[in-house]
Amino acid sequence: MVDLATILAGFGDAFTLWNLTFVLFGVVVGQFVGAVPGIGPVMAMAIAIPFTFGLDPLPAIAFLVGVNKGGLVGGAVPAVLMNTPGTPDAAATAMDGYPLAKAGKPLKATKMALFSSVTGDTFSDLVLITVSAPLAVLALRMGPVEVFALMVFAIAVLSGLVGNSLIKGIIAAALGLLCNFVGTDPENYTPRLIFGMWELYDGLPLASVAIGSLAISEILRRMAQSSHGTASAINLRDNGEPDARRVTWAEYWGCRFTILRGAVIGTVLGALPGIGSTAAAFMSYATAKSASKDPASFGKGNLHGIAAAESANSAVVGSNLIPLLTLGIPGSVGAALIISAFMIHGIQPGPLLFQEQGRLIYGLFGAMIMANFLNLWVGQLGLRFWVKVVSAPESVIFASALLLCITGVSMATGGLFGVAVMLVFAGLGYLMTSFGYPVVIFTIAFFLGPRFEISLSQSLALMNGEWSRLADYPIALILLVLAIFAAVWFLTRRTPSAGPLATSD
Amino acid sequence: MTLKAKIAALAAAALVAVSGAASAADWAPSGTLKLQIGFGAGGSTDTMGRVIAKVMKEQTGWNIIAENKPGGGGVAMFTGIANMPPKGNVIGMGVNMPVLINLVKRGDQLGFDLDSFDYLGTVGRAQLALIARADAPFNTLEEMIAYSKANDGVAIAFDAPPQKLLMEVVNRDSEADFRFVSTKGGAENIKLMLGGQVMAGFGAGTHVKYMEAGDLKMIASANDSRHAYAPEIATVREAGVNAYLDPFFYFAITKGTDPAAAEALGKALEAALATDEVAEVVRNAAQTDVENLGVDGTKAMMTDGLENVKVLFGG
CATH class of the missing domain: 3.40.190.150 (Bordetella uptake gene, domain 1)
Structure with missing residues (x-):
């Protein structure tokens, strides 16, 4: 379809100092806004897009790709160092990253996150560059009925994450689904549970719920526990051992299967529009835990846990571009913003993109590869900086983090209403944690809920409400059967004493 | 200052204030x-x-x-x-x-x-169009209604309430028996059509590239006027439906x-x-x-x- 000359010309366009500068700038901005709680790369991209108008398309898109990829690496930083993830997929990283950081190895934990993130991202970029067309065809075959079955399967796999109490896990999940009903129903657009607040018409703002229940509630909890404000936010017991500050090759190599599995899960789920990185990160984590010889060590600082979560959620971002570049269909908000940037530059994404803009697309691929290397390099430097930052006194760290969360959420949701919602969910998250209900399960259910509901409604419309027609959808049937096996497998293998989400400590 | 002068000064000040407020160029x-x-x-x-x-x-x-x-x-x-x-x-x-x-x-x-x-x-x-897979066995809204009646209802992907309301008017008038598949946006409408899960749906512009590629075709303009890129395609209103979306x-x-x-x-x-x-x-x-x-x-x-x-x- 695209000849070699175009491919080489595209890569040739990409590898210039000018583009490198924009990618580097993007990665630095992305890592920074990803690591600062509350703002996030999506917001940064939305703000940056109009300013790319004056640039040529390639540096403009290279910059945005840099922001997107840098944000992935940055997002793991607050999750690992402070247990305050800004998104649910980073919450998966926090489950083992934070215990390891708390045990005096913050650099080791963040480096493992960095290495697995870049590995997963590179893997999915290579898949995107080499075999995107057949994968896109596969993604098209996954219609609403198959996606619904996939969501059921994902939920079944996630049951492997339920901690000590199955009942409390189910209650948390049900609460997450209930919160997801706020807003209009997807079928007839009738407002539900909005209590006259039109701001809720499109549902509870995602950023408010995620940051409130995951990050702010944790900050509240730590503030409640802290008796005096001079202790460091993270205990840097530097015992002089270099091992605490680095990830050895043997350790990285030991995680190769975990990383590969995470990258495959992330790449496959990322190629399906609308599923997102939350499901990928947690499915990878749950399977890594159940495949481990020592599942009890998960949740206590196991490097495999960090590797599983980060490789999967980063792999999603590369393969999200598969449906975008081959079919013109964005798989996530980040991908939608890249479409927006394409459109500003007069490039209409669609099935003809490779034919009409082949050179630009290969230039984009070149920029993605540069961004991965720069991510590694900027990350190495940046992590030391962040570890220094969080070793400041708690009173300073938590106050600044709260301020940043409030600012970020009010920017992301367009006002103080989003901040109010965030505070409500911070209170809810605090109470749930205090009584031993897994907040992470609540948040996952909330994030998977909308796709679950709409694919159910779509499936019912397509099957005319007759369940017997399920027989026409063999892939969906296989997934549903697998879901039953997965639920039985995970629930019988549950090790109550080692539940990573038994957060009441 | 005499009373008269004071009044004059006040009036002048008021005039300046009023003229200042009324001038758009200064605002x-x-x-x-x-x-x-x-x-x-x-x-x-x-x-x-x-x-x-x-x-x-x-x-x-x-x-x-x-x-x-x-x-x-x-x-x-x-x-x-x-x-x-x-x-x-x-x-x-x-x-x-x-x-x-x-x-x-x-x-x-x-x-x-x-x-x-x-x-x-x-x-x-916005240019809103009713579109369908290129291989759909109909080319106009009339043919689509007839096909739907004969074949257990055509599934239509829509991403906003007006689109569904418009096609419900068609259902009411002609008993076309269209079925509605709600989506989260125009891109998902196109995905479902390309994937073959639905035969028809709505597009607000992005569909034009797919028409050029030969994957999709346009059935009708949902606006009150025909679209510049496809002047030969009739509007929904021209097809006899007393409704449109602008x-x-x-x-x-x-x-x-x-x-x-x-x-x-x-x-x-x-x-x-x-x-x-x-x-x-x-x-x-x-x-x-x-x-x-x-x-x-x-x-x-x-x-x-x-x-x-x-x-x-x-x-």
Whole structure:
């Protein structure tokens, strides 16, 4: 379809100092806004897009790709160092990253996150560059009925994450689904549970719920526990051992299967529009835990846990571009913003993109590869900086983090209403944690809920409400059967004493 | 100073004050001017709004920021605008159809009506089309209805309530028995058509590339007029359905804003909309041309639109 000359010309366009500068700038901005709680790369991209108008398309898109990829690496930083993830997929990283950081190895934990993130991202970029067309065809075959079955399967796999109490896990999940009903129903657009607040018409703002229940509630909890404000936010017991500050090759190599599995899960789920990185990160984590010889060590600082979560959620971002570049269909908000940037530059994404803009697309691929290397390099430097930052006194760290969360959420949701919602969910998250209900399960259910509901409604419309027609959808049937096996497998293998989400400590 | 002189001085001062307030050329927003966009980041309204804000900022030198206020297709954002003090420092950008339909269907629950705003202008008219897979066994709406009747109902992908309402009018009139598959956006409509899960659906511009590629074809224009890129395709109304959708992107501010401010804002928007930069982004993001109806035209468009929605959808 695209000849070699175009491919080489595209890569040739990409590898210039000018583009490198924009990618580097993007990665630095992305890592920074990803690591600062509350703002996030999506917001940064939305703000940056109009300013790319004056640039040529390639540096403009290279910059945005840099922001997107840098944000992935940055997002793991607050999750690992402070247990305050800004998104649910980073919450998966926090489950083992934070215990390891708390045990005096913050650099080791963040480096493992960095290495697995870049590995997963590179893997999915290579898949995107080499075999995107057949994968896109596969993604098209996954219609609403198959996606619904996939969501059921994902939920079944996630049951492997339920901690000590199955009942409390189910209650948390049900609460997450209930919160997801706020807003209009997807079928007839009738407002539900909005209590006259039109701001809720499109549902509870995602950023408010995620940051409130995951990050702010944790900050509240730590503030409640802290008796005096001079202790460091993270205990840097530097015992002089270099091992605490680095990830050895043997350790990285030991995680190769975990990383590969995470990258495959992330790449496959990322190629399906609308599923997102939350499901990928947690499915990878749950399977890594159940495949481990020592599942009890998960949740206590196991490097495999960090590797599983980060490789999967980063792999999603590369393969999200598969449906975008081959079919013109964005798989996530980040991908939608890249479409927006394409459109500003007069490039209409669609099935003809490779034919009409082949050179630009290969230039984009070149920029993605540069961004991965720069991510590694900027990350190495940046992590030391962040570890220094969080070793400041708690009173300073938590106050600044709260301020940043409030600012970020009010920017992301367009006002103080989003901040109010965030505070409500911070209170809810605090109470749930205090009584031993897994907040992470609540948040996952909330994030998977909308796709679950709409694919159910779509499936019912397509099957005319007759369940017997399920027989026409063999892939969906296989997934549903697998879901039953997965639920039985995970629930019988549950090790109550080692539940990573038994957060009441 | 005599009493007479005092009165004269006061009168002169008042005159200066009044003339100052009445002159649009002198008016400038106190502080930051916000362009609130009634949709989330990354959509076509957002893309256009951000570029318009940027061009306005360059032209006027005012400090303008664009912010997203999603919720109910602009209802949340316009509720806020209707209920804020009319200082002229916030402009709302939305789409008429979701606002009009909510006014018709649940107007008593809304915090505004059409008179809650002063209207500034429009960006243009969205080109909404009923499209289908290229291999679908029908080419016109009439053929599609006949096929649907004979084959257990054609499934149609839609991503906004007006589209469903329009096809429900068809169902009512012709017993076409169309089935509706709700999606999260125009891209998902196209995905379901390409994947073969549905045969037909709605497209607001992005479908044109797929028509060129030979993957999709257009069945009818859902607007009141035919589309420039496909002049041979009839409108839904021409196919005998007494309904149409004309989604306009428009700007409004709080009612009672200082007329000088309203005029200055309207002029600034007009100047921005007249640039090539905005024309290009409108063409790219919404596959349509800039069409600014101006202050009076926008108000008339909203008032007539409300009647149209009432009559057509039996509100």
